[in-house]
Amino acid sequence: MSGFTQISAEDAKTMIANNDVQIADIRDAMSYEVGHMTAAQRVDNQNLNEFITATSKQKPLIVCCYHGNSSQGVAQFFSEQGYEAVYSLKGGYEMWKIACPELCQRS
Template sequence: MSFKRISIDEAEQLISQRAAQLADIRDEQSFQLGHIAGASHLDNHNLQQFIEAADPDQPLVIYCYHGNSSQSAAQFFVEKDFTEVYSMDGGFEAWRQRYPQQSGQE
């Protein structure tokens, strides 16, 4: 089994329709400056905690800056037995341009 690559529009639909889990793997400062509402910031310090708390059967959308690093992260979650994992092509930069109203701080 492997992850699926999805566009930012597909990701937005998945998030709004199915309450997908969101994982932001950018650095902490970038996350603080702006992220998709409801996203969890993941790094080496909280990764295991996220895995233990997350629902492995609920869709998981992973994003980074431009959609490259999120692919290896998505594969990692597949290997951790998450059943529906997506890597968002274009990353947060594309999301921010397409959905500026949904790209703020919480």
């Protein structure tokens, strides 16, 4: 049984506008610096424990990768860590930057 839900860019945009949402970007540092979802935090093996400690398990968590594939496994992992509402962004950042360019930023 999956502990996460796949979410479209449009639905994620609505969720972000209406809720206090956390966003974990699991892409490499260079890709993140070139562009990422506004308010996204880059998460990798080096800061994973810190991210889990610092973020709320009750707030929705959207996981973003390149194309929406890797984020599914990571979303399942976060669900197993006790996050109550976890979402994997369909199409990843590549879809997000097309669908929601106004909600992208550079580091």
